[in-house]
Structures are given as C-alpha cells and as structure tokens.
Amino acid sequence: xxxxxxPPQPSDSAPPNDPWTLAPGRGATPGALSVPxxxxxxxxxxxxxxxxxxxxxxxxxxxxLGVTWFLSDAFGSGTLLWLxxxxxxxxxxxxxxxxxxxxxxxxxxxxxxxxxxxxAGTSVAGALLIGDVFTELFFDPAGALKMDTFxxxxxxxIVEELVKGAGVLLIFWINRAHFDGPIDGIVYGGMVGAxxxxxxxxxxxxxxxxxxxxxxxxxxxxxxxxxxxxxAHVMFTAWTGFALGLCAGRGQRGRWPLYLLLGLIPxxxxxxxxxxxIGIFFTDFLSFYFLLQVPLxxxxxxxxxxxxxxxxxxxxxxxxxxxxxxxxxxxxVKMFAxxxxxxxxxxxxAGIGRKRQMKAFTSTAMHLAAVRQRIVAGHGTGTDxxxxxxxxxxxxxxxxxxxxxxxxxx
Numbered sequence: 436x437x438x439x440x441x442p443p444q445p446s447d448s449a450p451p452n453d454p455w456t457l458a459p460g461r462g463a464t465p466g467a468l469s470v471p472x473x474x475x476x477x478x479x480x481x482x483x484x485x486x487x488x489x490x491x492x493x494x495x496x497x498x499x500l501g502v503t504w505f506l507s508d509a510f511g512s513g514t515l516l517w518l519x520x521x522x523x524x525x526x527x528x529x530x531x532x533x534x535x536x537x538x539x540x541x542x543x544x545x546x547x548x549x550x551x552x553x554x555a556g557t558s559v560a561g562a563l564l565i566g567d568v569f570t571e572l573f574f575d576p577a578g579a580l581k582m583d584t585f586x587x588x589x590x591x592x593i594v595e596e597l598v599k600g601a602g603v604l605l606i607f608w609i610n611r612a613h614f615d616g617p618i619d620g621i622v623y624g625g626m627v628g629a630x631x632x633x634x635x636x637x638x639x640x641x642x643x644x645x646x647x648x649x650x651x652x653x654x655x656x657x658x659x660x661x662x663x664x665x666x667a668h669v670m671f672t673a674w675t676g677f678a679l680g681l682c683a684g685r686g687q688r689g690r691w692p693l694y695l696l697l698g699l700i701p702x703x704x705x706x707x708x709x710x711x712x713i714g715i716f717f718t719d720f721l722s723f724y725f726l727l728q729v730p731l732x733x734x735x736x737x738x739x740x741x742x743x744x745x746x747x748x749x750x751x752x753x754x755x756x757x758x759x760x761x762x763x764x765x766x767x768v769k770m771f772a773x774x775x776x777x778x779x780x781x782x783x784x785a786g787i788g789r790k791r792q793m794k795a796f797t798s799t800a801m802h803l804a805a806v807r808q809r810i811v812a813g814h815g816t817g818t819d820x821x822x823x824x825x826x827x828x829x830x831x832x833x834x835x836x837x838x839x840x841x842x843x844x845x
Contacts, residue, residue, distance in 0.1 A: 491609060494557075499555055501560065502634060506641070521636075526629060532625075533622055536622055540746070540750075542613055550623050551627070553602030553605065554627035554632075558599045558601075559635065561601070562631075587711060592702075592704075595706065596671060599627050600698070618680065619680050621677050621680065624673040627676075628669040628671060628673065639660060666735075670705060672702060674705065678699075679695060686813065705731070751773070753803075754768045754772055754804050754807075780793055780797070792836055792837045793837060796834065806822050806823045
C-alpha cells in the first residue's frame with residue numbers, strides 16, 4: 436500500500452511569525468509513503484475495543500461502589516466522607532505527577548479513568564479477598580515472622596502487585612492503539628497505583644482515627660503516607676506497566692506473560708523494601724527514608740526523564756518519514772517533536788483563538804508517529820495501515836481548519 440495523495444503546503448499562506456517559520460523546509464516535495472502489504476483488519480475491531488472499555492468501566496464502577504459500601508459500614512458515611520477528602524491530598528499529588536509524565540503524548544482520559552477505578556475498587560477488593568486466602572495457605576504461626584510482619588513484607592507485595600498488575604494488563608489488551616510504549620505503561624500503571632493508594636489511605640486513616648491514640652496517630656499516618664511517600668504505589672505498579680509497554684513497543688504482545696513477570700518482580704521487590712525496610716535493613720525511619728525512599732524516587736524521576744527524551748527523538752524520526760513524503764514540513768516536525776516548537780505553536784494558536792485546533796493537530800501527529808513506528812518496526816497490522824491513512828487525511832483537514840482565514844501579516 437502506498438499513500439500517494441499530495442497534501443497542501445499551507446505554510447505559504449501563514450503569517451510570518453507563525454509556528455511554520457520555526458524551521459527550514461517550508462516547501463517539502465510531496466511524494467509517496469511506502470508501507471508493507473498487510474492483511475486488512477476486521478471491520479468490528481474498533482467497535483469491540485470501545486465495547487470492552489465500556490464494560491470494563493461499568494464493572495470497575497460496580498466493584499468500587501461495593502468497596503465504598505464496605506468502608507461506609509466500617510467507619511460510617513460521615514467519617515468516610517472526610518477521610519476521603521483527606522486521602523484526596525496524596526491522590527492529587529500523584530495525579531499531578533502522572534500528568535507531568537503524560538504531558539508529551541497524553542493518553543485517552545477514559546483509559547486513565549479506567550486505571551484509576553480499577554486501582555481504587557477492583558484492586559482493593561481483590562487484595563482483601565485474596566489476601567486472607569494467601570495468609571491461610573502460606574502463613575506459619577510457628578515461623579520467624581509475626582502475622583503483622585508477614586502481611587507487610589510477604590502478603591502485601593505479592594497479592595497487591597498481582598491485583599494491580601491485572602488492571603494494567605486489562606488496559607494493555609483492551610486498546611492496543613494507546614498502549615504502545617514504556618511511557619504509556621508507566622502512566623497506566625501509575626494510575627492504577629494511585630487509585631489503590633487512595634482507598635488504602637482511607638483504610639489506614641480510618642484505623643488510625645479509631646485507635647485509642649487518635650488524633651495524634653492519624654496526623655502521623657497522614658504525614659508519613661500522604662506527604663512523605665504518596666508515590667509509593669505509583670512507582671511499584673509503574674514497573675509492571677513499564678514492562679508491558681516495552682512488550683508492546685517491541686511488537687511482542689504474544690510474549691506478554693514473560694514481560695508481565697519481568698515487571699512484577701521489581702514491583703514486588705520495591706514493595707517489599709518499602710514495607711520491610713525498617714526493622715530488616717534500617718533501624719530508624721529517617722535513615723530508611725533518606726537512604727532508601729528518597730534515592731529510589733529520584734532514580735524513578737531520572738528514568739522517566741530519559742524515557743521521555745528517547746520518546747521525543749523517536750517521534751521526530753517517525754514524523755520525518757511524513758516530511759519526506761510531503762505530508763508535513765520540516766517546520767511542522769519541529770513544531771510537534773520539540774518542546775520549544777510546541778510552546779511557540781500553542782502561543783500562536785492561542786493568539787488567534789485556535790488553541791483547541793492546534794492541540795488536536797498535535798495529537799494526530801503523535802498518533803501518526805506511534806502508528807508509523809509499529810509499521811517500520813515490522814509489527815504493524817491491517818488496522819495500523821488503515822489508521823495511518825485515516826490519520827494522514829485527518830491531519831490534512833486539521834491543518835486547513837487551523838489556518839483557514841489566517842492571512843499573512845506584514
């Protein structure tokens with residue numbers, strides 16, 4: 436299949452200080468974009484994916500309502516309300532952080548909500564149900580570990596990461612078009628972890644509130660969990676997402692069990708270190724926090740930044756394919772694939788009241804880069820070919836809408 440339509444060159448009619456003047460190459464020569472011949476996709480693939488998302492959302496919502504009823508019965512509806520408000524503080528920190536991770540190529544909100552709902556409801560319900568079974572099967576009352584220690588350093592890392600990982604795996608399979616790289620996996624894994632932490636924090640806050648030493652204990656737990664380590668579950672489950680994202684990026688979806696295992700091992704190990712650090716490796720909280728938790732968090736941030744840079748380079752390479760075929764100019768590639776180009780484009784579009792159109796145009800370009808990467812890597816499908824053609828023509832229309840009525844300025 437060859438994409439042979441010749442796109443327009445709107446940069447000739449754009450004002451001198453518009454984003455299309457950011458780089459050379461305004462007069463790219465239209466040509467043909469070659470893609471391999473692949474079998475066509477089934478006609479109902481997109482509808483099945485959409486139905487799968489809807490069913491998953493409904494299922495997670497029902498389970499979350501059940502968890503809410505359980506918590507309301509345990510703490511009272513009024514107490515649950517303000518405990519939930521308290522738990523919103525660390526959740527907000529997590530969502531802000533994940534928004535920063537996801538800022539370059541934002542994932543569909545419906546899938547992010549699905550991850551959050553799975554973490555807050557289904558993962559918690561699964562951990563509560565499976566945890567008791569796990570303890571009955573593996574806990575040895577005569578062993579070296581006490582029940583509380585066993586729950587923290589053995590049961591929680593294994594059971595909780597399994598049920599959270601199941602949610603990441605669900606999103607991995609439910610819509611492959613938006614789960615195609617490590618950054619995507621980190622975002623989805625982080626959303627599941629953030630949702631789980633939200634409900635778990637309510638449980639911890641509620642238990643502390645009902646303890647004889649309240650409210651002092653509640654304040655301590657809130658500071659330790661809500662302010663000192665709000666990203667713990669985000670980082671654990673991000674490992675699982677990272678591994679599945681790597682699986683998708685390499686076009687090895689058929690080997691997902693291996694990648695899932697490779698992601699769960701560091702997720703469980705990190706969870707174990709976090710829960711069992713004090714008493715096993717460290718004698719006090721401050722040394723544990725500054726020698727283990729803080730370095731791990733810094734390493735996580737550095738790793739994300741490096742992955743983001745790699746993603747930007749790959750985006751620029753793939754969009755250059757469309758530049759060579761005349762679908763984008765060199766200026767547009769810079770506009771989509773560099774931070775300065777995006778800032779200039781947003782500022783220019785906002786100045787003419789078309790910020791939303793510019794955002795949509797950029798989103799289409801990012802989707803094109805992801806689809807093109809799968810095709811170039813040799814693991815594209817008939818769906819990818821059809822999607823590429825549709826996105827190219829959509830970008831053609833978006834450019835025309837964005838620049839329609841914009842006249843050159845002197």
